[in-house]
Amino acid sequence: MISKVLIANRGEIALRVLRACKELGIATVAVHSTADADAMHVRLADESVCIGPPPSRESYLNIHQIVAACEITGADAVHPGYGFLSENAKFAEILDAHGITFIGPTAEHIRIMGDKITAKQTAQELGIPVVPGSDGEVKPENALEVARKIGFPVLIKATAGGGGRGMKVAKSEVDLEEAVSTARSEALAAFGNDAVYMEKYLGKPRHIEIQVVGDGMGNAVHLGERDCSLQRRHQKVWEEANSPALNVEQRMKIGQVCADAMKKLKYRGAGTIEFLYENGEFYFIEMNTRLQVEHPITEAITGIDLVHEQIRVASGAGLSVSQEDIVFSGHAIECRINAEDPRTFVPSPGTITHFHAPGGLGVRVDSGAYQGYKIPPYYDSLIGKLIVHGRTRVECMMRLRRVLDEFVIDGIKTTLPLFQDLIGNQDIANGDYDIHWLENYLASKTDA
Structure with missing residues (x-):
């Protein structure tokens, strides 16, 4: 059984996880940036470890620091909350390699569902109904052919996307080229991956x-x-x-x-x-x-x-x-x-x-x-x-x-x-x- 959970997050979700652990009699470790030293979950946790300065990439996204905090405190499990590293397959794999339980899905399932094209294909195979759309990635050179097959209006979406970034609507053929180009640029800037796919755009869902x-x-x-x-x-x-x-x-x-x-x-x-x-x-x-x-x-x-x-x-x-x-x-x-x-x-x-x-x-x-x-x-x-x-x-x-x-x-x-x-x-x-x-x-x- 898990005996000590490190909460790799901040704010209300860190406090939410902490409360659940306490109800189960599990010891807690709060990690925090210097900006969150006075956060409520830090005050209430059994132990706390500062893992870096305010920028997320230097603290809450710093896998090395989080693993080190586990080793220092003896935490045998990590709850990632939402956001930050919660859907990072590499993080789950690294924890597993260190003998630390990741309170979440397997790295394989995170990876499958983290890529929108693979997720859609997997959903179809599992019998889940999907939006009519492209079979895979859409390139500028085949976008028009795919869009005509689906029928306008269409929605261009980043394969690695989320939060609406890398998502554009093309209502007609006139809009398509710019929509694909803009979606690819936004996706590259936000996720380091410019791959996009296409779906039927639903009017009032x-x-x-x-x-x-x-x-x-x-x-x-x-x-x-x-x-x-x-x-x-x-x-x-x-x-x-x-x-x-x-x-x-x-x-x-x-x-x-x-x-x-x-x-x-x-x-x-x-x-x-x-x-x-x-x-x-x-x-x-x-x-x-x-x-x-x-x-x-x-x-x-x-x-x-x-x-x-x-x-x-x-x-x-x-x-x-x-x-x-x-x-x-x-x-x-x-x-x-x-x-x-x-x-x-x-x-x-x-x-x-x-x-x-x-x-x-x-x-x-x-x-x-x-x-x-x-x-x-x-x-x-x-x-x-x-x-x-x-x-x-x-x-x-x-x-x-x-x-x-x-x-x-x-x-x-x-x-x-x-x-x-x-x-x-x-x-x-x-x-x-x-x-x-x-x-x-x-x-x-x-x-x-």
């Missing part, structure tokens, strides 16, 4: 993702879906479980497809299979081989601790539940609280002068922030997640309205006002939105 967990030995379950359609620049802002767009039959059918696929793959750990959903059809986008930012809403409706499951599986104990054990209860919504101007979305680092988290039945706040905490300018602007659960979506929305008014973060600008605005919108109340809705809504308010 929803973004639906299925949470899966496998034990690496052929057992796997799904924990339902999350609707992540409210996005800005391909970054999720508001997530719901279950989706307002699906019924029970659709939910269980696509969930079982994903669970069966993970059984065939012998997938180990937590993972999320992401789809575009339109006109009753699901189309595979990608698989994230890690814990998702929005995992708490799945925990809220199932009562299952996903980090506990990750640790169990990594230690060889297997899953704690079978598919028959999983019962879905109520509705949950997560709002991502970012240190950003709610109008311009410009990052707003600085010192938090007042901090009051809301409470009450069905309310959870995952945040490492506190009064007097200085938010550094070097990292992602996410400072907390507000998760609300209710017996119905209506009750959940009413509770969310109340807690948004109760949440206080002063000294910096945050996206709390954005959610106070959204909670009063009729489309949101009706669950009537797609992946373009939020950007169109924000554009209309700017124009006004």
Whole structure:
């Protein structure tokens, strides 16, 4: 069994993992940059190790320093959280070579799903429905032929991409050459790889993702879906479980497809299979081989601790539940609280002068922030997640309205006002939105 976990991350997810370890009686090691010396997870961990200066490449992405911290502290496992090294196959291999357990999938599965073309091919082989698109990489010289075969509009995407970088839409043949060129340039700059592929562009889809967990030995379950359609620049802002767009039959059918696929793959750990959903059809986008930012809403409706499951599986104990054990209860919504101007979305680092988290039945706040905490300018602007659960979506929305008014973060600008605005919108109340809705809504308010 795992006895000491080094948490190779920062912020709210580091604190989230730390809490799970403590509940399981597992000792914890926090690693941190010099900018995060006063972070909450550093204060609460059993041990802490400074691994470098503020830039991520010199600290949280420094594999050598993290392995050295494991050796110094005697940590026998590493939880990578999300981001940073969480989907780095080389990191998983290096830990394995040092006899350190990586709390996540195998390096092979990380590598397969990390390349968008290979992931799509694998998904097809596993029986997961995919978006019509190219069979592999698209080059400038064959882009027009491929696009005509798929049918316009088409979406050009970086094979090593994420977060919307290296992604361009071509609505017609006139747009194609520039779209491919721009996508390749962005992909090279962001990922060091200019390879792109092409898919059919769907007009008004929803973004639906299925949470899966496998034990690496052929057992796997799904924990339902999350609707992540409210996005800005391909970054999720508001997530719901279950989706307002699906019924029970659709939910269980696509969930079982994903669970069966993970059984065939012998997938180990937590993972999320992401789809575009339109006109009753699901189309595979990608698989994230890690814990998702929005995992708490799945925990809220199932009562299952996903980090506990990750640790169990990594230690060889297997899953704690079978598919028959999983019962879905109520509705949950997560709002991502970012240190950003709610109008311009410009990052707003600085010192938090007042901090009051809301409470009450069905309310959870995952945040490492506190009064007097200085938010550094070097990292992602996410400072907390507000998760609300209710017996119905209506009750959940009413509770969310109340807690948004109760949440206080002063000294910096945050996206709390954005959610106070959204909670009063009729489309949101009706669950009537797609992946373009939020950007169109924000554009209309700017124009006004």
